[in-house]
Amino acid sequence: MKQKNYPFRAIESRWQKFWEEEKLMYMDESSPKPKYYCLMMFPYPSAALHVGHGRNYIIGDVVARYKLMRGYNVLAPMGWDAFGLPAENAAIRENIHPAVSTREHIRKMKEQLNQWGVLYDWSRELATCEPDYYKWTQWIFLKLHEKGLAYKKLAPVNWCPSCSTTLANEEVVDGKCERCDTLVVQKDLEQWFFKITAYAERLLRDLELLKDWPERVKIMQANWIGRSEGVEIDFRLEGNDEVLPCFTTRPDTIYGVTYMVLAPEHPLVERLAPEEKKEEIRRFVEKSRKENLASRTHLEEEKEGVFIGSYVINPVNGERIPLWIANYALMGYGTGAVMAVPAHDQRDFEFAKKYNLPVKIVIQNPEKTLTLDSLEAAYVEEGVQVGSGPFDGLPNREAIEKIAGYLEEKGVGRKRITYRLRDWLISRQRYWGAPIPIIYCSDCGTVPVPEDDLPVRLPEKVDFRPQGRSPLAGVPEFVDTSCPRCSRPARREMDTIAQWLCSCWYYLRYLSPRDEDRPFDTDLVNRWLPVDQYIGGVEHAILHLLYSRFITKVLYDLGYVGFQEPFQRLFTQGMIVKDGAKMSKSKGNVVSPDKLIAKYGADTVRLYTLFIGPPEKDAEWDDRAVEGAWRFLNRVWRLIEEFKVQSSKFKVEDKNKDKKLSNLDSRRLTDLRRKTHQTIKKVTEDVEGKFHFNTAIAAIMELVNEMSSLSGSEESGLPVMREALETVVLLLAPFVPHLSEELWEKLGYQGSIFLHSWPGYDEEALKIEEMIVAVQVNGKVRHRITVAAGISEEELKKETLTNDRIKELTAGKEIKKVIIVPGKLVNIVVTG
């Protein structure tokens, strides 16, 4: 007989059409079923998707379809993160208007999603570049502005020379632009910021609420926020009453301060320098500004500095402390001033050695006495206070508290908490983004655009190629406007909003995507959020997820939403790599799903993608291994074809399984029934728990293997066979939906399998009559015996010790101990 492959092409197109017509995945607002919001991170429409991207959508689709079968009212929407640099750069490269290329990319990607059999409620589709969406992104900007959380200031900011725009701190990776790897430089620019630092504490604290987030994502966010407790100490400037505050986490080392360092950008530098030093200092400041961020913030970089020429006074002992500026002090952290304790800080130590500054030991090592001559590195371990006046003899851990208290009492310091987190730079000098809704009037100053005037539309006819200033500056119809307050001529803000803000709130918009009167419906949103399951790549651990949490908290404070965290559960899937590397066009290792789908169908690609390994881990793609998934699906197909032939031969119409099952005589059938129910249990647990689809699929394969070996059985076995087959099809449904629908129909059912409920298992069927127990001698498995399932420990012991083979193995030896592990093994400990 010629083996025929199953006709996946016809099956897949048939069911894709059916699902869309039946609106299978369209959420029904009036449904009484419990809600389930299953959200996948929406993509940038910049290029065609590869199999690595597919993993995200396939996992999400499995979860959505599974929840559908579990009787939930599922919301699984999809949209497009369409604004921002990737879309704009692609547009520049292809020399097509971003609006056109974006639309084209969306069309292509949507087609791919459809081919994968991934379902969404397309009636809720949105794109962040549409005016009816970005109108509300602008509205959020205005709300933050109203609250004093959006401000403009002149500051040294990250500038990417290649992208010709400023970047947020979070977009600078290793001193390079996250997008194009160009070295980022510092520039002084007037830019818009969001005061995310005002939420630092809450963003950190509320991580504890996120019980179902991966631990590593929470750790990454906590590190990024970088809370540290310390003291801000006032150092008086010598010769006047001005005070220079300085943050430290080590007040216990205050007696060891031998110099002080200011960041080159520190505003006091210019003023404090005496006339004869000004030139030298100006040159140093210039030089360190030119250094890019990458080298300014790396340990390996040589520390350099210049003595300013003035002094400050140590508040605890009145010592005169020289003031320096150095490249290793950062303006953005603490107060931009560092009290230097070379004996107990490695950076200060290196700097002091280089410039011959004094070193003073104030924490003594209790193990091995430190001396100035032998000190080769800063001593940063714990120890005992020395040379610290009234605090001598205290363990330094205690001294931290004591000295902090002492400084507060004296009024020269206060406990403070600082964060590594900086305010979020939100303006971009690019075209493809939402215009910042601000107008500058020479009389009224900075005026927000009134809500009624939103959206501030992005003009279409613009030369959007990067030229170092905002492309919108070249569009007078856009820039020239009138002041909303006094109606006199005014100018619009020409920068656009960073794309990250657009993706900070899209999950709220999905509930009422066409609402023209408000960004989202508070009632609806409170009913549907937090998102039950968010699925996406770990690369967004900080940027997108931190920003979204921030915006949600702001909206909560403003009373627009009733929850403080947007995403209840988060799942971050691993990357799919090829030849050990991330798929990329430049490496030429991109696996396109199109060819594979044409050859094997979407179900095979889905099954392999899920089977490749645990979904939270990276996995290596192997084209050959796809065959395995393909072979398996064909086997399932054939099994059902054969079953149909067989059952028609016996003319079994009986659907009453229980009656048939009660007089089963064949042991193999009992075993199959047990396997069936074991598989239901296993698959359900794997899907409910950690999304371990790989082991769930392996379990189904085992069941199918057992059925194959049982082919050609007698008539009485048909109901058991039928139950097993139906189970296989139901359990496979979320993974391989097209084939499952088709087989479900072949088994005689009408309507979508996803409207049928997920199978439950029968505890009775799981029971076993006898089991195989491993017998160990001194911890090594030597034999196996078959015993009744309900056997007592005593009986099992007896049974084991009287067994001929065991007697042989223990002959001439003294049995010291017998260890019984119920249901698993017996270990006989012998001597000799």
Added chain:
RNA sequence: GCCAGAGUGGCGGAAUAGGCAUACGCGGCGGUCUCAAAAACCGUUGAGGGUAACCUCAUGUGGGUUCAAUUCCCACCUCUGGCACCA
């Protein structure tokens, strides 16, 4: 440097409230079908030894706890990711 996570057959990976290591799949080998090949199907497959029953060795390395360790403890090595002059 610091913080996570991970090291298991030729390969992807199973199994950790300690209890039969290598499930499932890929690849390999042998067979069936075929003039032949491919596909498909069936069997076999950790390494070494033995005619065989069986034996020995194997979960990154070295120790430890235990009747029993991939799983727990200590030290180290390697890889991946994040952070990295944050005072």
